[in-house]
Amino acid sequence: MTFLRYYPRYYDVFEEPVLIRDLECDRTQAIKGTVVREVSVKRVRNLQVVTGYLRDERGDAIKATWFNSPYLKGKLTIGSTFIFRGFVKENYSNFSI
Numbered sequence: 164m165t166f167l168r169y170y171p172r173y174y175d176v177f178e179e180p181v182l183i184r185d186l187e188c189d190r191t192q193a194i195k196g197t198v199v200r201e202v203s204v205k206r207v208r209n210l211q212v213v214t215g216y217l218r219d220e221r222g223d224a225i226k227a228t229w230f231n232s233p234y235l236k237g238k239l240t241i242g243s244t245f246i247f248r249g250f251v252k253e254n255y256s257n258f259s260i
Contacts, residue, residue, distance in 0.1 A: 183223035186251045186258050193248040202239045226259040
């Protein structure tokens, strides 16, 4: 008797959101943030880059970037709060996700 088995390569673990000041570089993490500036969409060659700025409950800010998702501009309005999840990078002592 033959059994077919499928095992995923990896699992996404959705951990609790952390504060911006507690983020660790080069990891995928989640934050709960409020949009504080109008989201912008810029075109770079064939790529649409969406940029927004978020603030957590303690007042710390972070820059968030999405690629080829221009519809987010209409969804991420100033004052709206969401849980954002992504890969954290540090540039010149500032975090971005």
